[in-house]
Amino acid sequence: MRHYLLLDDNRAFAENIAEILRDMGDAATVVTDGSEALSLAKSTRFDALITDMKMPGMSGAAAVHHIRQVDPGVAAVVITAYPGENDLEAARNEGLLAVLPKPVPVPALMGLLSSARRDGLVALVEDDPALADNLTEVLRSRGFSCVTARSVMEADRLSMVKPFAALVDLRMPGGPDGEALRRLKARFPDLPVFVITAYPEVALGQETAGVFQKPFDTAALVDALERTHAAGRSAA
Numbered sequence: 001m002r003h004y005l006l007l008d009d010n011r012a013f014a015e016n017i018a019e020i021l022r023d024m025g026d027a028a029t030v031v032t033d034g035s036e037a038l039s040l041a042k043s044t045r046f047d048a049l050i051t052d053m054k055m056p057g058m059s060g061a062a063a064v065h066h067i068r069q070v071d072p073g074v075a076a077v078v079i080t081a082y083p084g085e086n087d088l089e090a091a092r093n094e095g096l097l098a099v100l101p102k103p104v105p106v107p108a109l110m111g112l113l114s115s116a117r118r119d120g121l122v123a124l125v126e127d128d129p130a131l132a133d134n135l136t137e138v139l140r141s142r143g144f145s146c147v148t149a150r151s152v153m154e155a156d157r158l159s160m161v162k163p164f165a166a167l168v169d170l171r172m173p174g175g176p177d178g179e180a181l182r183r184l185k186a187r188f189p190d191l192p193v194f195v196i197t198a199y200p201e202v203a204l205g206q207e208t209a210g211v212f213q214k215p216f217d218t219a220a221l222v223d224a225l226e227r228t229h230a231a232g233r234s235a236a
Helices: 011-023 034-043 060-070 086-092 106-115 129-141 152-160 179-187 218-235
Strands: 003-007 027-031 048-052 075-080 098-101 121-125 145-149 165-168 193-197 210-213
Touching: 003 011, 003 034, 011 027, 011 106, 027 034, 034 048, 034 060, 048 060, 048 106, 060 075, 060 086, 075 086, 075 106, 086 098, 098 106, 121 129, 121 152, 121 179, 129 145, 129 218, 145 152, 152 179, 165 179, 165 218, 179 193, 193 218, 210 218
Parallel strands: 003 027, 003 048, 048 075, 075 098, 121 145, 121 165, 165 193, 193 210
Antiparallel strands: none
């Protein structure tokens, strides 16, 4: 049985979603205040957080940030009627499972939650927007959350998250070949890193969990991530 934390100042909406989850055999806790959500996260192990963005007091982005500080493994889904707001970018930088619009597409939300993985955050360092978006969508369909960086400088930002694995292109804007990988490994020495590159020779001598040459088999890459995730969960 999974346990979900729903944060929304519209209690009626949150209770409706919670009732659907309970009918599916899961547990759901509803709160209307970010401080209360944070307090609960300190004492209860939730599988996923579902939060509105615009609320009195603590915003949804701030709630994701603070809750991740006490429970880095919780998956997070943001629901918002304002997809262009600045706070949403901050939430994305924390690594989200998904951002859904209001009114929320309930079947899509239930599908995401049913496959959401605890401790399933992947750091994706790739400067090709189309490839990054495609991989993010594939990972999401398998229950993984994703946080992306498209330059060496953006890769430095990943130091504030706690991924279980990373996918890294070796040639990134803002530094020499392999610089993003070196910085990531300096921050997370034990992090399994899968290199995705059109230049596999550049990966020689690098400590990696695997090298996938572009164009690569996406299914094989995701399978490798799933094995890594399962191994980490078994060791925990």
